Amino acid sequence: MATTRSARDKYLARFRALLRFPNLIPVAPIYRILELNCADLAKVIEEERPYCAASVFAPSEILAAADVHYLPLEPVLAMAGQFGIIKELNDVRHGLLGFDTACVSGRSLVALYTREILPLPKYLVSCSHMCDDSMKSFNFLASHFGLPIFNLDIPFEADEVARGYVADQLRELAEFVCRHEGRSFDLDRLRRAVALSNATNRHREAFFELCRSHPPVLKLSENLSTYPLYIKFGRPEVEAIYADLVAVVRDAVAREKWAYPGGAYRLMWMGMIPLVFPKLFSFMDQLAFSFPSTELMVHSRCDPIDERDPFAGLAEKLLRYPLVGRSQRRVDLATRIVKESRLEGVIHFNHRGCMAFNGDNFILREACQSLGVPFMTVDGDIGLEEHCSIERMQSDLSNFRQVLEARYGAR
Amino acid sequence: MSRTIAVADSLVPEEILHAAGLSTVRLSDLVEPSGGGVFFPSTSCTYCRAAEQLATRRPRPFDGAVFANGCTAMEKLFEVFARKSGLPLVMLLDTPKIGGEAAIQFYARRLEQFAGALAAACGSAVDGEALAEAIRLNDAFRAGLRRRGRPRSRELAGEALSLANLPNRIRAVTGAGVSDAAGAPRLLVAGTHLREDLWRAAIESEGGNASYFLTEHGDSYSQLAVNHSGDGDLFGALARAYLSSTRASFGRLPGVLTDPAALDATVREHRIQGIVLTQYSFCARAGYEGAWLNARQDVSTPVLRLELDRPEAIDAQARTRIAAFVELLRN
Numbered sequence: 001m002a003t004t005r006s007a008r009d010k011y012l013a014r015f016r017a018l019l020r021f022p023n024l025i026p027v028a029p030i031y032r033i034l035e036l037n038c039a040d041l042a043k044v045i046e047e048e049r050p051y052c053a054a055s056v057f058a059p060s061e062i063l064a065a066a067d068v069h070y071l072p073l074e075p076v077l078a079m080a081g082q083f084g085i086i087k088e089l090n091d092v093r094h095g096l097l098g099f100d101t102a103c104v105s106g107r108s109l110v111a112l113y114t115r116e117i118l119p120l121p122k123y124l125v126s127c128s129h130m131c132d133d134s135m136k137s138f139n140f141l142a143s144h145f146g147l148p149i150f151n152l153d154i155p156f157e158a159d160e161v162a163r164g165y166v167a168d169q170l171r172e173l174a175e176f177v178c179r180h181e182g183r184s185f186d187l188d189r190l191r192r193a194v195a196l197s198n199a200t201n202r203h204r205e206a207f208f209e210l211c212r213s214h215p216p217v218l219k220l221s222e223n224l225s226t227y228p229l230y231i232k233f234g235r236p237e238v239e240a241i242y243a244d245l246v247a248v249v250r251d252a253v254a255r256e257k258w259a260y261p262g263g264a265y266r267l268m269w270m271g272m273i274p275l276v277f278p279k280l281f282s283f284m285d286q287l288a289f290s291f292p293s294t295e296l297m298v299h300s301r302c303d304p305i306d307e308r309d310p311f312a313g314l315a316e317k318l319l320r321y322p323l324v325g326r327s328q329r330r331v332d333l334a335t336r337i338v339k340e341s342r343l344e345g346v347i348h349f350n351h352r353g354c355m356a357f358n359g360d361n362f363i364l365r366e367a368c369q370s371l372g373v374p375f376m377t378v379d380g381d382i383g384l385e386e387h388c389s390i391e392r393m394q395s396d397l398s399n400f401r402q403v404l405e406a407r408y409g410a411r
Numbered sequence: 412m413s414r415t416i417a418v419a420d421s422l423v424p425e426e427i428l429h430a431a432g433l434s435t436v437r438l439s440d441l442v443e444p445s446g447g448g449v450f451f452p453s454t455s456c457t458y459c460r461a462a463e464q465l466a467t468r469r470p471r472p473f474d475g476a477v478f479a480n481g482c483t484a485m486e487k488l489f490e491v492f493a494r495k496s497g498l499p500l501v502m503l504l505d506t507p508k509i510g511g512e513a514a515i516q517f518y519a520r521r522l523e524q525f526a527g528a529l530a531a532a533c534g535s536a537v538d539g540e541a542l543a544e545a546i547r548l549n550d551a552f553r554a555g556l557r558r559r560g561r562p563r564s565r566e567l568a569g570e571a572l573s574l575a576n577l578p579n580r581i582r583a584v585t586g587a588g589v590s591d592a593a594g595a596p597r598l599l600v601a602g603t604h605l606r607e608d609l610w611r612a613a614i615e616s617e618g619g620n621a622s623y624f625l626t627e628h629g630d631s632y633s634q635l636a637v638n639h640s641g642d643g644d645l646f647g648a649l650a651r652a653y654l655s656s657t658r659a660s661f662g663r664l665p666g667v668l669t670d671p672a673a674l675d676a677t678v679r680e681h682r683i684q685g686i687v688l689t690q691y692s693f694c695a696r697a698g699y700e701g702a703w704l705n706a707r708q709d710v711s712t713p714v715l716r717l718e719l720d721r722p723e724a725i726d727a728q729a730r731t732r733i734a735a736f737v738e739l740l741r742n
Contacts, residue, residue, distance in 0.1 A: 097702040098716060101454075101692040110702075128508045131483045135508065136699035143669055144706050153514065156480045156505040161524070165517040327490045352454040353693045359459075359487025362450045363494065379452060 053121035057129035064234035065190035104383035106133035158319035166315035193234035203242035212341035217252035264290035271349035420479035421627035434571035456484035475500030519650035548577040555584035556633035562607030596740035597622035602689030
């Protein structure tokens with residue numbers, strides 16, 4: 001038990017250390033979202049508060065409406081990657097899973113619990129978005145520890161049949177959550193959470209508009225770090241943080257405080273983001289690569305959710321994520337962002353073992369070729385250096401810089 | 412001559428294709444170990460990397476392909492075929508990833524839509540009478556395989572199945588069954604997209620009996636029974652049978668390996684002494700099923716896990732491990 005306590009405290013300390021991550025400090029709202037996540041984690045670790053472990057695709061509006069204390073595990077892991085804990089979670093080769101040719105995210109997620117870094121949740125909410133690893137790893141935890149789990153199944157095609165199927169599941173999810181929280185479901189609270197989610201989305205749109213209409217005001221690592229912000233929609237703190245983020249960026253634009261005074265190439269990052277390698281981002285800063293858009297930041301853009309019929313509205317949102325379903329959705333998203341943001345190149349990150357992203361690589365390459373935009377694939381891993389080569393990634397990026405320089409001139 | 416459709420996933424009911432006047436083969440029976448890797452990076456599902464070559468290879472023994480979204484990799488393989496094969500018919504059946512009544516109802520609606528889309532693509536409607544007949548004949552064929560303990564891949568040897576040849580197939584399958592080698596340990600072979608005939612031969616040559624195939628086309632295929640009288644909701648009956656019977660789908664649905672009672676019953680019923688669990692590299696769905704077996708303390712049946720970096724390549728290393736496992740069981 002002492003070992004477990006110590007491991008948890010160490011994990012929390014490292015999580016808190018993220019708040020001192022030098023690249024994040026200049027952008028106060030991002031700092032605050034990390035504080036929010038850290039506070040949620042601290043309640044679990046220090047106060048042993050019962051909680052729900054949820055997929056990042058679980059509809060946070062429903063969890064917020066039911067006042068659930070929850071941790072979206074994928075972002076928790078993604079940020080854990082920034083201080084190297086992923087390596088620690090995988091230091092016993094193969095570990096309990098007995099195979100290492102799976103996404104490091106799912107393996108680390110399991111290790112968070114089998115190695116007793118996090119206390120067990122009361123229950124789990126899993127989602128078939130966006131890959132097998134996610135659903136399988138959640139169900140492995142449920143089976144291994146005997147935990148209640150709700151599996152949310154989002155169909156491949158978005159049509160009327162699918163909408164009804166998902167909306168019914170969301171109603172069941174609300175009941176499931178309330179049953180485990182010991183309270184009754186309140187539709188008006190869900191409507192308010194959806195209204196907050198819509199307000200947050202409006203701020204996000206304003207943020208994206210500022211990013212695409214002006215030279216970058218955020219450095220690459222700052223901008224990439226905003227991607228965990230899409231979690232926890234439906235909470236007032238998140239809405240406030242986004243409002244502040246827009247204010248900060250708007251102020252920087254007004255003062256023409258550009259992140260790259262000498263100019264930078266305007267690129268889009270597609271696929272997972274290897275936050276575990278900060279030196280890769282410093283390297284791209286040196287190459288004058290700016291990213292007004294990343295796929296993970298913009299994929300959750302959605303039309304306003306119908307507040308009068310929130311289950312149907314949330315079903316529609318889940319069915320329309322561009323990262324799932326037909327590959328054409330990702331092509332359409334990339335095409336739209338490239339055109340809207342006047343981008344000059346696209347980098348696709350192939351995360352080891354990730355068919356959900358990598359399977360579309362050839363389709364996206366062809367789409368970018370037809371747009372006349374240079375496309376580059378970088379092979380790597382989001383968590384473990386032993387699965388990839390930083391030097392090779394840097395070499396690939398340098399080559400891409402040469403392509404951009406030949407096309408657009410030096411910056 | 413009817414057109415032949417390659418079926419890529421066990422959740423695609425061949426009955427509907429047969430009722431539309433089409434013949435079916437299993438895509439996994441056609442995949443060769445070498446080649447591929449043009450569209451998918453090297454750190455992707457090794458089965459799909461090999462299967463992708465069938466999209467562009469000429470000639471091909473099929474005129475169309477039907478996929479299901481049993482896993483992310485199959486969704487992406489579908490995209491390769493849809494964009495690169497030039498085949499007139501490439502479809503994906505949207506299947507549920509959970510069980511339960513709502514999922515069955517959803518699946519039934521999808522099957523109905525699938526039949527409609529097939530009719531539009533082929534110009535041959537799926538009528539109730541033909542579908543009822545296809546269900547009856549496929550049930551009879553599977554029952555024959557079940558009785559004789561013959562995996563589908565061994566029985567058909569790559570030949571297409573159709574409404575026209577099913578009666579002959581049903582008669583043929585009443586022939587000699589597969590018998591165990593005396594004294595050899597009885598193994599359950601689990602995996603996805605396996606060629607049961609090749610695995611049976613490999614295991615027998617190493618001194619074991621491949622007594623039960625927990626694979627899409629093996630015993631779990633032959634145990635599927637729609638059992639429908641022909642009246643009422645045929646799509647509903649198909650959906651219910653496929654979702655509740657295809658327990659070895661290794662898809663996102665839970666399988667026999669993660670159901671203690673079902674696994675124990677299978678082991679007891681077939682007097683299984685060891686489990687050979689295969690998984691393709693970068694296949695999360697089979698990997699987690701194996702992990703579950705690893706982590707379970709109460710599974711007394713010994714398990715051998717084999718990771719495959721090429722489909723159907725039962726190489727010397729795999730054979731050595733099988734031989735050692737068989738030896739362990741003998742002792």
